[in-house]
Amino acid sequence: MTESSAFRTDRYELTMVDAAIQSGTADRECQFEAFARRLPSGRRYGIVAGTGRLLELIRSFRFEDAELTWLRDNKVVREPTLDWLANYAFRGNIWGYQEGEAYFPGSPLVTVDGSFAECVILETLILSVLNYDSSVASAAARMVSVSLGRPLAEMGSRRTGEYSAVAAARAAYIAGFASTSNLEAGRSWGVPTMGTAAHSFTLLHDSEEDAFRAQVAAFGPATTLLVDTFDVEKGIRLAVDVAGPELGSIRIDSGDLPTVAASARARLDSLGAVNTRITVTSDLDEYSIAALSASPVDAFGVGTSVVTGSGSPAAGMVYKLVAHRDDAGEWVSVAKTSPAKISVGGRKRSVRQLDAAGIARAEVVLIGEDPADAAPPAEPEGRDRVLLVPLVTAGVFDDRYLGTAGTLLARAHHASVMQELPMEAFRLGRGDPVLPTLYR
């Protein structure tokens, strides 16, 4: 694979461009919108993630010689279209929910303005990134909300594709996780990385004691020792024997965690290791984390469930043409009308309605308005927070949302957004979206 993102797409995006160039409609100014018809089953809110990654991928969405040759050889599109692709760079406007923002059914998460051809060709890439990253962030936020302030580490790289692993680490961090095991996420996005040893390190040595001594010799007594290779009780005693009562942390990766954590705490305390922390890492999800709220657990490591969206591995977002200009230059709203998958046409912007206490009460989608329009007058007793921010303006990317700085900004934005949601948002059980979506 080359570094160009241009082939991370569906063939039909290119054949549509090809047919539109031939029919003379390729240059019609259009507005596309990414949104979710519904939240994953029973969730109260979703979290947008992937925006910063997406912007970098759109910027590298260029057709180089390698791509053009392949398209020509495989007769995917005709010569005039190859010329158009060779000159492709996105020159339109993109508005979007800030990364880390909460969303609800119908929230206009990303709006893309430009010619039909330059907008449609980004469909697959936009959805791949938003659907995966938002699915992880949406699950991660629920885990954070039940962790009672104890740190969560994302450790699921081995349970998702090797590139998705990097995206997952980043999305979980935006949603409030403290760290990741994934090195590339540390390098590319500034996510703090962590990790010490697996069971194989213990099994490599002639005894558990040899393994613990080797690890403490390498990293000092503040390290985390994995104590459940053979027998947790004996493992803890040995760990404190080897590292002393200043042992930083033990990790437990199996067993009935409420029981095991309680007895581990008692054992550590009885050995004088009163400051040694307990990390648990065994197939955790938001439900098992919540079940540990009264347990003496100091940190959680979460793998499979967070990188697979805890039962909802794709956020269900779609990317639809909602308006185009007619020959007179007027915007015309368009939408599918077949009954099974109806959608709301028209250009849109949206605000979150807050009450006097600053608590969110509704997602208001204003139809037929330009994202750049002024904010509407707020309700008398509250205020409206504008949700769409300009990400790309006439082809110029807003640098604030990119790279490590953009990731930190998203994390900070997410934290402030969560403060604003009504308390019912944090119920784990199945239910309706916590805010109604009002179309105006």
Add this chain to the structure above:
Amino acid sequence: MTESSAFRTDRYELTMVDAAIQSGTADRECQFEAFARRLPSGRRYGIVAGTGRLLELIRSFRFEDAELTWLRDNKVVREPTLDWLANYAFRGNIWGYQEGEAYFPGSPLVTVDGSFAECVILETLILSVLNYDSSVASAAARMVSVSLGRPLAEMGSRRTGEYSAVAAARAAYIAGFASTSNLEAGRSWGVPTMGTAAHSFTLLHDSEEDAFRAQVAAFGPATTLLVDTFDVEKGIRLAVDVAGPELGSIRIDSGDLPTVAASARARLDSLGAVNTRITVTSDLDEYSIAALSASPVDAFGVGTSVVTGSGSPAAGMVYKLVAHRDDAGEWVSVAKTSPAKISVGGRKRSVRQLDAAGIARAEVVLIGEDPADAAPPAEPEGRDRVLLVPLVTAGVFDDRYLGTAGTLLARAHHASVMQELPMEAFRLGRGDPVLPTLYR
């Protein structure tokens, strides 16, 4: 991200190498094994995929200056370990189930022989690739088995990470899908690509008729017209009006498909378009495909469910140290013994026991044997098929399993393996693995 795959890993793989180098155990010869403790809930078999991709990633698993500098700056490992990493290339042996093979709980899917350090460092990468790709292939195989020979197209790029999309297209193709929408999968792995137009193409035009005319002008009447933007019945009539009765295909993306397909077929026939094929693409999975077995559907497009493993987005494989040589050069079997996650230690090889009719009857795992040992004597009335093949020998990669040729080989191998499974394997309902795993 650089092209090196070395940072697609967990930090603790490197810290283990670091501690093992310091303790003098890094060079102990070890055997690691990737296996699944169980199949995804209720499945009868799993399908191994990702091997060809994995081998290429292991070959590019090198620490370049960019990686070494980051590790030094972030104090992840000490200087002697940086030197070791700088010289890293896998020089050991890898045996594995051939890509496309069926697997069962405990099947030793990949065995990796070499020094502890050179083997442990590949853990995350091996599991990321095998877990994701096998989850897709395992779901895809079930869809193929209920499609009654009608072609399936993988169209889920937008429902998984943008790189995982490529892996998913490849895995589905190995498991018997006919094609993909993903262009990179076409270029990198030779998977046939397909696709024509989305609803946005119809909505771009001033009328459905304009859109159909544009598409037929560009691609000829053999194209596929999407007929459900407004009203399926009117859409079909218009499609045949525009393209003539030689219209290649219509696509339907919504509605109650058995009903819609039947009425679409009747309508097409009444219009003389008796050879026009019907493709359906609306949130299909193995169950909805099976429900269409008596319907006049000619081809299926499958998205979300195949790229997310149809409810099992990670195959649950783990990578464990199963044996190492002691100081006298003898192999010592090792395994965790904590009760919650017990595993079977020891070097292994395995055979599939077939009866006289060539039908698989058991997965036999032979403990304490080298993968290179001769095959055991077969049962009197049947034969034993050896499952592990050499993929890497003393650091030399077997080219047959790489690239487009390797993908085709895996697809052919998969097709032959499916012939061998007992009929009960193809029941969709939940049940036990169709073969018992026998340890000897």
